[in-house]
Amino acid sequence: xxxxxxxxxxxxxxxxxxxNCPNCRRARAGDPRALPRTQSSLALSADGERWVLLNxxxxxxxxxxxxxxxxxxxxxxxxxxxxxxxxxxxxxHVAGLLTMRESQPFSLYAAxxxxxxxxxxxxxxxxGVSVARRTLALDxxxxxxxxxxxxxxxxxxxxxxxxxxxxYLEDPGAGADFGTQPGDTIGLEIAQGGERxxxxxxxxxxxxxxxxxxxxxxxxxxxxxxxxxxxxxxAGLGQKSGxxxxxxxxxxxxxxxxxxxxxxxxxxIFVHINNTNPVLVxxxxxxxxxxxxxxxxxxxxxxxxx
Numbered sequence: 001x002x003x004x005x006x007x008x009x010x011x012x013x014x015x016x017x018x019x020n021c022p023n024c025r026r027a028r029a030g031d032p033r034a035l036p037r038t039q040s041s042l043a044l045s046a047d048g049e050r051w052v053l054l055n056x057x058x059x060x061x062x063x064x065x066x067x068x069x070x071x072x073x074x075x076x077x078x079x080x081x082x083x084x085x086x087x088x089x090x091x092x093h094v095a096g097l098l099t100m101r102e103s104q105p106f107s108l109y110a111a112x113x114x115x116x117x118x119x120x121x122x123x124x125x126x127x128g129v130s131v132a133r134r135t136l137a138l139d140x141x142x143x144x145x146x147x148x149x150x151x152x153x154x155x156x157x158x159x160x161x162x163x164x165x166x167x168y169l170e171d172p173g174a175g176a177d178f179g180t181q182p183g184d185t186i187g188l189e190i191a192q193g194g195e196r197x198x199x200x201x202x203x204x205x206x207x208x209x210x211x212x213x214x215x216x217x218x219x220x221x222x223x224x225x226x227x228x229x230x231x232x233x234x235a236g237l238g239q240k241s242g243x244x245x246x247x248x249x250x251x252x253x254x255x256x257x258x259x260x261x262x263x264x265x266x267x268x269i270f271v272h273i274n275n276t277n278p279v280l281v282x283x284x285x286x287x288x289x290x291x292x293x294x295x296x297x298x299x300x301x302x303x304x305x306x
Contacts, residue, residue: 001154001192001306002045003219006053006063007038008298010225010274011092013059019275021235026281033282037300038063039092040201040272042221043070043081044190046153050082052144054188054199060096066301079104082146085136085156086110087201088185089117089166094124101126105147109134111158111183117169138183141191157189159213162205189213190306197221197306201272203248206259215263218306221298222260224270227251227277227286235276247272250279250290257293271298 014037015024026034038059045051051070057063064070072078083106086093112135118124132147136158144154163185164178171179187200197219214220225247232238249255250270260268273279278286279297287297
Protein backbone atom coordinates (compact mmCIF):
# COMPACT_ATOMS: atom_id res chain seq x y z
CA UNK A 1 0.00 0.00 0.00
CA UNK A 2 1.39 3.37 -1.01
CA UNK A 3 0.26 6.48 0.90
CA UNK A 4 0.93 10.08 -0.13
CA UNK A 5 0.26 13.16 2.01
CA UNK A 6 -1.40 15.55 -0.44
CA UNK A 7 -1.84 18.27 2.16
CA UNK A 8 -0.61 18.51 5.75
CA UNK A 9 -2.08 21.83 6.93
CA UNK A 10 -5.38 22.57 8.64
CA UNK A 11 -8.14 24.70 7.13
CA UNK A 12 -6.71 27.79 5.44
CA UNK A 13 -3.39 26.13 4.60
CA UNK A 14 0.06 27.43 5.42
CA UNK A 15 0.59 30.30 5.06
CA UNK A 16 -3.06 31.18 5.56
CA UNK A 17 -4.26 33.78 3.09
CA UNK A 18 -5.20 36.40 5.71
CA UNK A 19 -2.74 35.61 8.50
CA ASN A 20 0.36 37.64 9.35
CA CYS A 21 1.52 35.53 12.31
CA PRO A 22 5.28 34.85 12.62
CA ASN A 23 4.92 31.39 11.08
CA CYS A 24 3.10 32.71 8.02
CA ARG A 25 5.55 35.57 7.58
CA ARG A 26 8.44 33.11 7.50
CA ALA A 27 6.65 30.88 4.98
CA ARG A 28 5.86 33.84 2.68
CA ALA A 29 9.45 34.99 2.87
CA GLY A 30 10.56 31.64 1.48
CA ASP A 31 12.26 30.45 4.65
CA PRO A 32 13.20 26.79 3.95
CA ARG A 33 12.51 25.99 7.62
CA ALA A 34 8.84 27.02 7.16
CA LEU A 35 7.69 25.00 4.17
CA PRO A 36 4.24 25.92 2.80
CA ARG A 37 1.57 23.25 3.07
CA THR A 38 -1.86 22.82 1.51
CA GLN A 39 -4.99 21.71 3.33
CA SER A 40 -5.24 18.24 4.82
CA SER A 41 -5.76 15.23 2.55
CA LEU A 42 -4.19 11.82 1.95
CA ALA A 43 -4.08 9.55 -1.11
CA LEU A 44 -3.54 5.79 -1.05
CA SER A 45 -3.31 2.98 -3.56
CA ALA A 46 -2.92 -0.78 -3.40
CA ASP A 47 -1.76 -1.15 -7.00
CA GLY A 48 -0.25 2.22 -7.94
CA GLU A 49 -2.87 2.59 -10.67
CA ARG A 50 -6.15 3.37 -8.91
CA TRP A 51 -6.18 5.85 -6.06
CA VAL A 52 -8.40 6.64 -3.09
CA LEU A 53 -8.52 10.14 -1.60
CA LEU A 54 -9.04 10.49 2.13
CA ASN A 55 -10.86 13.83 2.22
CA UNK A 56 -11.12 16.31 -0.63
CA UNK A 57 -9.54 19.56 0.46
CA UNK A 58 -10.19 23.00 -1.05
CA UNK A 59 -6.66 22.75 -2.47
CA UNK A 60 -7.37 19.54 -4.40
CA UNK A 61 -6.69 20.94 -7.86
CA UNK A 62 -3.23 22.13 -6.78
CA UNK A 63 -2.58 18.81 -5.02
CA UNK A 64 -3.46 16.78 -8.10
CA UNK A 65 -1.25 18.99 -10.27
CA UNK A 66 1.65 18.42 -7.85
CA UNK A 67 1.22 14.63 -7.67
CA UNK A 68 2.13 12.73 -10.81
CA UNK A 69 0.36 9.56 -9.67
CA UNK A 70 -2.96 11.43 -9.84
CA UNK A 71 -2.53 12.78 -13.38
CA UNK A 72 -4.81 11.57 -16.21
CA UNK A 73 -3.06 9.09 -18.49
CA UNK A 74 -5.27 6.52 -20.23
CA UNK A 75 -7.66 8.58 -22.36
CA UNK A 76 -8.65 12.10 -23.36
CA UNK A 77 -10.74 12.22 -20.18
CA UNK A 78 -9.40 10.07 -17.36
CA UNK A 79 -8.49 10.16 -13.68
CA UNK A 80 -6.79 7.50 -11.56
CA UNK A 81 -8.89 8.72 -8.62
CA UNK A 82 -11.43 5.93 -8.16
CA UNK A 83 -12.89 6.81 -4.75
CA UNK A 84 -13.04 9.51 -2.09
CA UNK A 85 -13.59 8.79 1.61
CA UNK A 86 -14.65 11.64 3.90
CA UNK A 87 -13.87 11.72 7.61
CA UNK A 88 -16.25 14.62 8.32
CA UNK A 89 -18.40 17.23 6.64
CA UNK A 90 -15.97 20.06 7.44
CA UNK A 91 -15.42 22.53 4.62
CA UNK A 92 -11.71 21.72 4.53
CA HIS A 93 -12.64 18.07 3.89
CA VAL A 94 -15.45 18.41 1.32
CA ALA A 95 -14.89 21.60 -0.69
CA GLY A 96 -12.52 19.83 -3.08
CA LEU A 97 -15.39 17.67 -4.31
CA LEU A 98 -16.47 20.66 -6.39
CA THR A 99 -13.17 20.41 -8.27
CA MET A 100 -14.28 16.89 -9.30
CA ARG A 101 -17.54 17.99 -10.95
CA GLU A 102 -16.45 17.01 -14.50
CA SER A 103 -18.66 13.93 -15.01
CA GLN A 104 -15.78 11.74 -13.86
CA PRO A 105 -16.94 8.45 -12.30
CA PHE A 106 -15.84 7.67 -8.75
CA SER A 107 -17.28 6.42 -5.47
CA LEU A 108 -17.92 8.85 -2.64
CA TYR A 109 -17.85 7.26 0.82
CA ALA A 110 -18.98 9.00 4.01
CA ALA A 111 -20.91 8.31 7.19
CA UNK A 112 -24.69 8.65 7.00
CA UNK A 113 -24.91 12.11 8.55
CA UNK A 114 -22.20 13.51 6.27
CA UNK A 115 -23.89 12.04 3.20
CA UNK A 116 -27.13 13.65 4.36
CA UNK A 117 -25.44 17.05 4.73
CA UNK A 118 -24.05 16.81 1.20
CA UNK A 119 -27.42 15.73 -0.19
CA UNK A 120 -29.13 18.67 1.52
CA UNK A 121 -26.75 21.18 -0.11
CA UNK A 122 -27.77 21.62 -3.74
CA UNK A 123 -24.30 22.77 -4.83
CA UNK A 124 -23.07 19.17 -4.53
CA UNK A 125 -25.61 18.10 -7.15
CA UNK A 126 -22.92 19.34 -9.56
CA UNK A 127 -21.16 16.01 -9.00
CA GLY A 128 -23.94 14.40 -11.02
CA VAL A 129 -24.94 10.79 -11.53
CA SER A 130 -21.40 9.71 -12.40
CA VAL A 131 -20.61 9.67 -8.68
CA ALA A 132 -21.82 6.69 -6.63
CA ARG A 133 -22.57 7.82 -3.09
CA ARG A 134 -21.87 5.00 -0.67
CA THR A 135 -22.67 5.18 3.06
CA LEU A 136 -20.15 3.89 5.58
CA ALA A 137 -21.33 1.91 8.59
CA LEU A 138 -19.28 2.57 11.72
CA ASP A 139 -17.07 -0.29 12.91
CA UNK A 140 -17.77 -2.38 9.82
CA UNK A 141 -14.88 -3.26 7.51
CA UNK A 142 -15.42 -2.08 3.95
CA UNK A 143 -13.72 -3.22 0.76
CA UNK A 144 -13.64 -0.05 -1.32
CA UNK A 145 -14.90 -0.21 -4.90
CA UNK A 146 -14.96 2.20 -7.82
CA UNK A 147 -18.08 3.64 -9.47
CA UNK A 148 -18.70 0.37 -11.30
CA UNK A 149 -18.21 -1.82 -8.25
CA UNK A 150 -14.72 -3.06 -9.06
CA UNK A 151 -12.62 -3.72 -5.94
CA UNK A 152 -9.70 -1.36 -5.37
CA UNK A 153 -7.71 -3.61 -3.03
CA UNK A 154 -8.22 -1.19 -0.14
CA UNK A 155 -9.95 -2.27 3.06
CA UNK A 156 -11.01 0.34 5.61
CA UNK A 157 -12.90 0.31 8.87
CA UNK A 158 -14.51 3.62 9.87
CA UNK A 159 -15.00 4.36 13.57
CA UNK A 160 -16.33 7.28 15.55
CA UNK A 161 -13.84 9.54 17.33
CA UNK A 162 -14.57 12.40 19.72
CA UNK A 163 -15.08 15.52 17.66
CA UNK A 164 -17.58 18.16 16.64
CA UNK A 165 -20.19 18.64 13.95
CA UNK A 166 -19.05 20.82 11.03
CA UNK A 167 -19.14 24.55 11.82
CA TYR A 168 -21.79 25.34 9.20
CA LEU A 169 -24.06 22.64 10.68
CA GLU A 170 -23.79 23.73 14.33
CA ASP A 171 -27.05 24.19 16.20
CA PRO A 172 -26.49 26.74 19.02
CA GLY A 173 -29.73 25.62 20.64
CA ALA A 174 -28.64 22.00 20.94
CA GLY A 175 -26.40 22.47 23.97
CA ALA A 176 -22.68 22.42 24.54
CA ASP A 177 -22.03 19.88 21.77
CA PHE A 178 -23.96 21.92 19.13
CA GLY A 179 -25.84 18.81 18.02
CA THR A 180 -22.81 16.58 17.48
CA GLN A 181 -23.58 12.89 17.03
CA PRO A 182 -21.49 9.75 16.37
CA GLY A 183 -20.39 9.73 12.74
CA ASP A 184 -19.90 13.49 12.46
CA THR A 185 -16.17 12.85 12.94
CA ILE A 186 -14.63 9.50 12.10
CA GLY A 187 -11.23 7.88 11.95
CA LEU A 188 -10.21 5.32 9.35
CA GLU A 189 -8.35 2.06 9.84
CA ILE A 190 -6.50 1.05 6.68
CA ALA A 191 -5.56 -2.62 6.60
CA GLN A 192 -3.38 -4.66 4.29
CA GLY A 193 -2.22 -8.13 5.23
CA GLY A 194 -1.49 -8.02 8.93
CA GLU A 195 -0.52 -4.33 8.94
CA ARG A 196 -2.70 -1.47 10.13
CA UNK A 197 -2.47 2.27 9.55
CA UNK A 198 -4.84 4.97 10.75
CA UNK A 199 -5.95 8.35 9.46
CA UNK A 200 -7.50 10.61 12.13
CA UNK A 201 -7.22 14.28 11.05
CA UNK A 202 -9.61 15.51 13.76
CA UNK A 203 -9.96 14.26 17.33
CA UNK A 204 -11.05 16.12 20.45
CA UNK A 205 -10.17 13.55 23.15
CA UNK A 206 -8.23 10.32 23.57
CA UNK A 207 -10.41 7.76 25.37
CA UNK A 208 -9.00 4.37 26.43
CA UNK A 209 -10.85 2.57 23.63
CA UNK A 210 -9.05 4.67 21.04
CA UNK A 211 -5.69 3.98 22.68
CA UNK A 212 -6.36 0.23 22.56
CA UNK A 213 -7.34 0.45 18.90
CA UNK A 214 -4.18 2.30 17.85
CA UNK A 215 -1.69 0.30 19.90
CA UNK A 216 0.48 -1.81 17.62
CA UNK A 217 -0.30 0.15 14.45
CA UNK A 218 2.29 0.41 11.71
CA UNK A 219 1.51 4.12 11.24
CA UNK A 220 -0.91 6.72 12.59
CA UNK A 221 -1.65 10.02 10.86
CA UNK A 222 -3.16 12.07 13.68
CA UNK A 223 -4.72 15.48 14.33
CA UNK A 224 -1.96 18.02 14.89
CA UNK A 225 -4.03 21.20 14.71
CA UNK A 226 -2.63 23.13 17.69
CA UNK A 227 0.36 22.88 20.00
CA UNK A 228 -1.53 24.50 22.89
CA UNK A 229 -5.29 24.55 23.47
CA UNK A 230 -5.38 28.36 23.83
CA UNK A 231 -2.84 28.98 21.07
CA UNK A 232 -5.06 31.06 18.78
CA UNK A 233 -6.55 33.04 21.65
CA UNK A 234 -3.11 33.91 23.05
CA ALA A 235 -1.94 34.99 19.60
CA GLY A 236 -4.94 37.28 19.17
CA LEU A 237 -6.06 35.34 16.10
CA GLY A 238 -9.31 33.84 17.34
CA GLN A 239 -11.67 33.39 20.25
CA LYS A 240 -11.98 29.59 20.23
CA SER A 241 -9.89 27.00 22.02
CA GLY A 242 -8.77 23.87 20.26
CA UNK A 243 -11.31 21.74 22.11
CA UNK A 244 -14.11 24.15 21.14
CA UNK A 245 -13.10 23.51 17.53
CA UNK A 246 -13.04 19.74 18.08
CA UNK A 247 -9.28 19.19 18.27
CA UNK A 248 -6.82 17.88 20.85
CA UNK A 249 -3.59 19.80 21.35
CA UNK A 250 -0.15 18.27 21.03
CA UNK A 251 1.39 19.47 24.29
CA UNK A 252 0.51 19.21 27.96
CA UNK A 253 -0.64 16.55 30.37
CA UNK A 254 -3.80 15.85 28.37
CA UNK A 255 -2.19 16.35 24.97
CA UNK A 256 -1.55 13.97 22.11
CA UNK A 257 2.17 13.48 22.74
CA UNK A 258 1.49 12.34 26.30
CA UNK A 259 -1.48 10.21 25.27
CA UNK A 260 0.58 8.27 22.72
CA UNK A 261 3.66 7.84 24.92
CA UNK A 262 2.70 4.37 26.30
CA UNK A 263 1.62 3.03 22.89
CA UNK A 264 3.64 0.93 20.46
CA UNK A 265 3.17 2.70 17.12
CA UNK A 266 5.63 2.30 14.25
CA UNK A 267 5.34 5.83 12.84
CA UNK A 268 3.47 8.72 14.47
CA ILE A 269 2.75 11.51 12.00
CA PHE A 270 0.99 14.80 12.71
CA VAL A 271 -1.34 16.08 9.97
CA HIS A 272 -3.99 18.84 9.78
CA ILE A 273 -1.56 21.32 11.36
CA ASN A 274 -2.80 24.88 11.90
CA ASN A 275 -0.76 27.79 10.56
CA THR A 276 -0.19 29.07 14.13
CA ASN A 277 1.36 25.82 15.36
CA PRO A 278 5.10 26.32 16.00
CA VAL A 279 5.93 22.75 14.94
CA LEU A 280 5.47 23.84 11.33
CA VAL A 281 8.79 25.66 11.62
CA UNK A 282 11.81 23.36 11.75
CA UNK A 283 13.96 25.35 14.19
CA UNK A 284 11.46 25.83 17.03
CA UNK A 285 11.69 24.30 20.49
CA UNK A 286 8.22 22.80 20.02
CA UNK A 287 9.30 21.02 16.84
CA UNK A 288 12.31 19.59 18.65
CA UNK A 289 10.11 18.41 21.53
CA UNK A 290 7.68 16.66 19.21
CA UNK A 291 10.50 14.93 17.33
CA UNK A 292 12.17 13.80 20.57
CA UNK A 293 8.87 12.11 21.42
CA UNK A 294 9.04 10.19 18.15
CA UNK A 295 6.63 12.30 16.09
CA UNK A 296 7.04 13.29 12.46
CA UNK A 297 5.58 16.52 11.08
CA UNK A 298 3.85 15.78 7.79
CA UNK A 299 4.60 17.80 4.67
CA UNK A 300 3.01 17.84 1.24
CA UNK A 301 4.35 15.00 -0.89
CA UNK A 302 5.44 12.84 2.06
CA UNK A 303 5.15 9.13 1.16
CA UNK A 304 5.12 5.92 3.17
CA UNK A 305 4.69 2.27 2.23
CA UNK A 306 2.44 0.01 4.28
